[in-house]
Amino acid sequence: MNRPLSAHEHHEAPRPMTKEEERDFRNGLVEMVPVLRAFARSLCGKRDLADDLAQETLAKALQARDKFRPGTNLKAWLFVILRNEFYSNHRRAKTVANYAAAEGMHSESMEPEQHASLDLSDLMRAFNQLPFEQKEALILTAGEFSYDEAAAICGCAVGTIKSRVSRARKRLESLVEGKDGVLPSRSEQPEDPTDAFFKFGRSVTEKAHG
Amino acid sequence: MADKMREGGVVTAGDPNATAAGRTGTRGHKPQTHRAQQKAITQGLRRFFDSVASEPVPDEFMAILQKIDGKKDADA
Numbered sequence: 112m113n114r115p116l117s118a119h120e121h122h123e124a125p126r127p128m129t130k131e132e133e134r135d136f137r138n139g140l141v142e143m144v145p146v147l148r149a150f151a152r153s154l155c156g157k158r159d160l161a162d163d164l165a166q167e168t169l170a171k172a173l174q175a176r177d178k179f180r181p182g183t184n185l186k187a188w189l190f191v192i193l194r195n196e197f198y199s200n201h202r203r204a205k206t207v208a209n210y211a212a213a214e215g216m217h218s219e220s221m222e223p224e225q226h227a228s229l230d231l232s233d234l235m236r237a238f239n240q241l242p243f244e245q246k247e248a249l250i251l252t253a254g255e256f257s258y259d260e261a262a263a264i265c266g267c268a269v270g271t272i273k274s275r276v277s278r279a280r281k282r283l284e285s286l287v288e289g290k291d292g293v294l295p296s297r298s299e300q301p302e303d304p305t306d307a308f309f310k311f312g313r314s315v316t317e318k319a320h321g
Numbered sequence: 322m323a324d325k326m327r328e329g330g331v332v333t334a335g336d337p338n339a340t341a342a343g344r345t346g347t348r349g350h351k352p353q354t355h356r357a358q359q360k361a362i363t364q365g366l367r368r369f370f371d372s373v374a375s376e377p378v379p380d381e382f383m384a385i386l387q388k389i390d391g392k393k394d395a396d397a
Contacts, residue, residue, distance in 0.1 A: 137391065141390075144386070145374040145378065150370075153366075162381060166385050231365050234362060254370065254371075280363075284355075284359065288358075
């Protein structure tokens with residue numbers, strides 16, 4: 112199976128963790144639950160889908176724990192797994208339809224608190240319209256990771272992350288500013304999110320297999 | 322003229338349109354406004370991320386958390 116990244120699949124011979132390392136690993140997983148939920152919600156928008164994704168990630172991580180190298184960045188390792196789960200879920204028809212329905216929609220789970228200088232509800236509706244690769248680049252670099260780390264997680268060059276962030280910011284800015292004409296109204300669903308989604312889904316699949 | 326150029330800050334000598342062009346970014350905003358907007362976007366996304374991360378972990382995570390704790394078959 113061709114995965115976009117294999118940071119948790121180092122070819123060095125894995126050694127079993129010591130008891131202490133395994134305890135630290137398990138504690139680490141529990142500590143990371145909140146950020147995994149947040150990353151998942153950022154990618155798929157809907158709370159229930161995101162929480163399923165976060166739980167799948169934890170289960171995979173537990174199964175694959177011998178592939179984790181103690182002392183390396185556990186959060187980045189988990190985000191790689193979450194991301195791989197998210198993109199491989201796209202290829203499952205049922206989940207694809209669910210994500211498509213969530214994509215671009217205003218959903219209560221994306222409703223943030225208000226902020227004086229920028230309407231966050233507008234921002235998150237605009238954010239939902241971005242391609243997944245731009246969403247993840249923005250979210251990863253918004254505070255959790257450096258550009259280098261984000262590039263490692265996404266399996267691409269640092270320059271690619273920078274350019275995705277730049278394009279995403281420009282797009283968000285124009286969406287937020289031109290909200291009267293560009294953003295879907297809060298009560299309105301996009302006409303057919305499935306079309307755009309399947310186009311994107313194909314490009315991801317092609318990329319992954321290409 | 323020299324004073325005016327200092328006022329403009331980004332004026333290029335010999336270009337009468339430089340002041341207007343230099344002061345305004347896309348959609349007629351000053352570059353400072355543009356930067357503030359970009360910063361607000363990053364902060365907004367961060368705020369969203371943090372607000373989800375600060376939610377209590379839902380009960381449905383109990384099963385996987387118990388597995389992680391080793392209270393159930395950890396290899397399942």
